[in-house]
Amino acid sequence: MAYRAIALDLDGTLTNHDKEVTPITRQALMRAQKDGAHIILASGRPTYGIAPIADHLEIDKYNGYVLSYNGGKIVNWQTKEELYSNNLPNNVIPILYNYAKEKGYALLGYADKEIITEMPDDKYVKEESRINKMEIRKVDNLLESLESNPTKLLMTGDASLMIKAEEELAEIVGNRMDVFRSAPFFIELVPKGIDKAQSLNRLLELIGLSTNDMIAFGDGYNDLSMLKLAGVGVAMANAVPEVRAEADFITKSNEEDGVAFAIEKFCYEADM
Structure with missing residues (x-):
């Protein structure tokens, strides 16, 4: 595997308009996990809102992780151990x-x-x-x-x-x-200071990987930091203009299995 960590935003990126992971994209991610990649689901959603997708992708079997609340919490999905948590100040x-x-x-x-x-x-x-x-x-x-x-x-x-x-x-x-x-x-x-990039940095250090080992996918404003952090930052074709402008690569849209397309290109073609 050219990239041992695959960080994925969910809405508008990993999921289609029905908020589902298509069979083609799931197949690509299952293959990557079996080949040793850690799937990291990085979303603004609460942990409970990420759980169905984490389970659908079986990331608990392949040492996957959930970054919920835009990185405010990091959970090892295999053990369900909370590796990091931060909270709003009570006075705000x-x-x-x-x-x-x-x-x-x-x-x-x-x-x-x-x-x-x-x-x-x-x-x-x-x-x-x-x-x-x-x-x-x-x-x-x-x-x-x-x-x-x-x-x-x-x-x-x-x-x-x-x-x-x-x-x-x-x-x-x-x-x-x-x-x-x-x-x-x-x-x-x-x-303060919570975003996807900062939490991904924490997680990569914990699992012994560098930012160059990671490919990240996103479409929204809150994905910019992790796309800049990653060895390769991939924007969806449907991403907001600011994200497309900063990305290393623009893949197909979330309705066209853009995640699967880019995984094949960067994780497998690079090995050929």
Whole structure:
């Protein structure tokens, strides 16, 4: 194997529009794992939202890893051991809550296998539910219902509004946490310094690999750092322009088995 670590964003990258891994892409990843590659699923999703794909790809049998919450948690999927975790500062959570209330934006968190929010009918909250296959639970007060020491909150709204909200929140709390869009309508609210690249660096060191041993795939703003980190950073054809501009290679889209196409090109043709 030319690359012993394969880091994959999920939505818009590994999965198609139905949020499924196609048989062709699964076959390519199973082959790579059998040939010694570690699959690393790196997503903004909560851990529970990544689990079905991790199990579908059988990464527990091949020393695979899950980086959830944009790298806020790292889990060894074989042992289920949590290798790393970071949390939002408690003093910023009321600020985020009050900002969302004032602006009328939906804010959501996670509790075990559920998404919790005061705005369950928001169309973007429903999209987060669909993506993660998690039920939505309406709560009267999100602050009182959040899990203790949350790793991430998510704010949602129309794309044009979220650009402004991202800027405003960065001004208000940017010295204490990170604020960025993972999709035009999603703002990730995470601990300071947490992104996919930093967590991948931690993981690679733990498993004795270098960044040159890794190929990474992504399509969104939150994938930029890991594509720059990897020995080869691959953007999907459907990636946002900023990601395509920074990638080492642009593969086919997530609807055309772009992950499988690039794995064949870089992991196998390079060995021939």
